[in-house]
Amino acid sequence: MQTVRQLDHRATADNDGLPLTPPPGDPDSERALLAACIHDKHRREYDEAAAIITRDDFTVPAYAALWDVLGDQIRDQRPTDPDTLRVELDRRGELRPFGPGGGHLHEIADSYSGGSAEYFAEAIRRTSRLRNLDDLTTRIKAGIHTGRDLEELEALITRHVDDRATTPAAGGSRFVDGASFILDLPADVPxxxxxxxxxxxxxxxxxxxxxxxxxxxxxxxxxxxxxxxxxxxxxxxxxxxxxxxxxxxxxxxxxxxxxxxxxxxxxxxxxxxxxxxxxxxxxxxxxxxxxxxxxxxxxxxxxxxxxxxxxxxxxxxxxxxxxxxxxxxxxxxxxxxxxxxxxxxxxxxxxxxxxxxxxxxxxxxxxxxxxxxxxxxxxxxxxxxxxxxxxxxxxxxxxxxxxxxxxxxxxxxxxxxxxxxxxVDVLDVLAHARGPLTAQQLAIQIYGGEKGKATASETEKARRRLDQLVEKGLAHKIANGGGRGAQAGYVAAFSPNGELPESA
Missing domain, CATH: 3.40.50.300 (P-loop containing nucleotide triphosphate hydrolases)
Known part of the structure; x- marks a missing residue:
């Protein structure tokens, strides 16, 4: 019994009538990216591209190997000219795809005509995402034809969506209009x-x-x-x-x-x-x-x-x-x-x-x-x-x-x-203070100031805490509240029977 269905390479459509096309790829952008990295004297282009793609995003295996070598050369601050790259690829046993003597490396370097590595990396990433979708579609169709359980197919789709959730979209997705960026902040820090x-x-x-x-x-x-x-x-x-x-x-x-x-x-x-x-x-x-x-x-x-x-x-x-x-x-x-x-x-x-x-x-x-x-x-x-x-x-x-x-x-x-x-419970300190409490006195209790003193920064932090209690109706602020100079003092806002206000 024949259990393996052979693919007819002469066919132009699959059993569902959909055209048979090769998976999406962009070897021209891959080649242009490599050329940009080879010619980058400041060695910034590779870093910008590496934040967007990995070697798995390349469709040409030789280009993926060259990408790895370029990364190692740049990280170790070694040259990235074609001759040096040829020696390193030869050492790794990966030179053959680049032609006799690695001549194709010079063709890649000579093909550079401008453009940023980031631009080419985004194009490569886009086609990589399309390939992932193409692969997912193929696996789903194969699962349908072979009778896989519906739950298995749905789980396959769910895993794909979960993986995409941690993969950023390339391009200008971080552009935000000024009003939204400034005025639409949440009331509390998320x-x-x-x-x-x-x-x-x-x-x-x-x-x-x-x-x-x-x-x-x-x-x-x-x-x-x-x-x-x-x-x-x-x-x-x-x-x-x-x-x-x-x-x-x-x-x-x-x-x-x-x-x-x-x-x-x-x-x-x-x-x-x-x-x-x-x-x-x-x-x-x-x-x-x-x-x-x-x-x-x-x-x-x-x-x-x-x-x-x-x-x-x-x-x-x-x-x-x-x-x-x-x-x-x-x-x-x-x-x-x-x-x-x-x-x-x-x-x-x-x-x-x-x-x-x-x-x-x-x-x-x-x-x-x-x-x-x-x-x-x-x-x-x-x-x-x-x-x-x-x-x-x-x-x-x-x-x-x-x-x-x-x-x-x-x-x-x-x-x-x-x-x-x-x-330190600030409200408790305030409630048991003998007379109005100053920000400096509170700062000493909170931060344990050396030799009975607190820094200006610590005093200001304590003042902000006391002012927050005033805003909540838990304290009252009194000018010249018993401290030196014109220092303000704070007292607890208790009701006559000794309870905090209902608004607390």
Whole structure:
């Protein structure tokens, strides 16, 4: 019995009367892209194109091989002239498709007539998406003719739609009219982690969790990750927005990261962890300085809409240099703009033995590396304490909305669980104050000012908190309220019977 139906290559239509045509491809754009990258003296064209396509988007296998070689040459700062490319392709055993002596490489280079690599990459990506649709259509039709279950075919379509959800559309999809961009912002900052004014991680902005070794950066980040994939109800008591799949770059001691996660999940969680969490073990395939598009490509390949970088020092070379800081910032911004959320772990500067030794960092300047790193983050959280101590401090050094904390956190190391152990209740302080409370007095209680003093910044933060209570009807503001000079004071707004107003 014949069980295999042979394809008649002379046929011009299939059994349904539809024309038989080859899958969509654009070898001319592939060739033009390669030529643009070969001739780019500043080596920016490849990076721009690599943020849009991968080798899988090429239809000509030889062009895909050349794309890989070009990427390696550019990342390692080696020449990209045709003769050098010929030697490298020959070393890899991939020179034959380029003709005798690799002569076709010179033809590709000589074909360059202008145009940006980004333009050609977008054209290639478009035809790649059309090929995916063509393949999906073929598989569905084959499934219908072979009697596959309806549920299987529907699942095939669903998987395709899910994959497309994490693949950005090429072209000018990020153009937004001025009125919408400026005037249509939501009342509250949309949060990946947090709610209301208490936002630790805002949508579309990176979160950095910084601290010395052993204070629980990885533990807290992993609790956020597990909440995002549905295995925990919250992190530090605040909700976490669900994601489809989280990519975790376990670049700093991956075995330790695995042991840390193992405290928090069980065999019952296997299906969720398998489907919604994916790991990359060790450093990324390319240094971000050499290839800022690496992070975005990894996220796309993993089908992830959120990524954790553990830790930044493993992503690029010298972070204290302008080049290193800009590379980290560029990699993160390229990823965020495509709708993929970024969480990164970072470190404080090492303290010397002078007067600042053992002092808790209180500003962004005290984080390690170039200022470009923190400048590109929407939120920066600092942890501080002794390595392995169950009680550590959390300060919110950069806020997308209101300030969270300062808090004292309590780690339950065996279970991998962290709670807010102590925070100053501003309303409670206000209610029990002897006389009007000034912003400076509150700042000392919240931030633990040295020698009974608070910085101007801390005082201003405390003032904003008190003014928010006034706006909510929970406090009254009194001019010259008992402080030095013309400092205002604040008192609790209690009713005569000692209760807060109903509006509270």
């Amino acid at each position: 949060a990946n982690w947090g709610e209301g004014d208490n936002v630790l991680w805002a949508e579309g902005e990176a979160l950095l969790i910084a601290g010395p070794a052993g204070v629980g950066k990885t533990t807290i980040a992993q609790q956020v990750v597990l909440a995002a994939i549905g295995l925990r109800p919250h992190a530090l008591g605040y909700p976490v927005r669900p994601v489809k799949r989280f990519l975790y770059l376990a670049s700093d001691r991956p075995a330790q990261a695995a042991r840390s996660f193992a405290r928090m999940v069980s065999e019952e969680d296997r299906d969720i962890v398998r489907d919604r969490l994916v790991f990359w073990k060790g450093p990324p395939p390319s240094d971000f300085i050499k290839d800022p598009g690496t992070l975005l490509r990894l996220c796309r390949q993993a089908g992830a809409d959120a990524v954790c970088l553990d830790s930044l020092k493993d992503m690029a070379g010298e972070l204290a240099s302008e080049e290193g800081g800009q590379a980290i910032n560029s990699a993160i911004q390229r990823t965020l703009v495509e709708g993929i959320e970024v969480l990164g772990l970072h470190h404080h500067r090492k303290q010397g033995g002078g007067k600042d030794s053992g002092r808790e960092p209180t500003s962004l300047d005290e984080l390690y590396g170039s200022t470009w790193i923190t400048a590109g983050a929407g939120s920066v959280v600092s942890l501080y304490g002794a390595a392995g101590d169950p009680i550590v401090n959390l300060r919110h050094l950069k806020q997308p909305a209101g300030e969270c904390g300062p808090w004292r956190l309590k780690h339950d190391h065996p279970r991998g669980h962290t709670d807010i152990w102590h925070e």
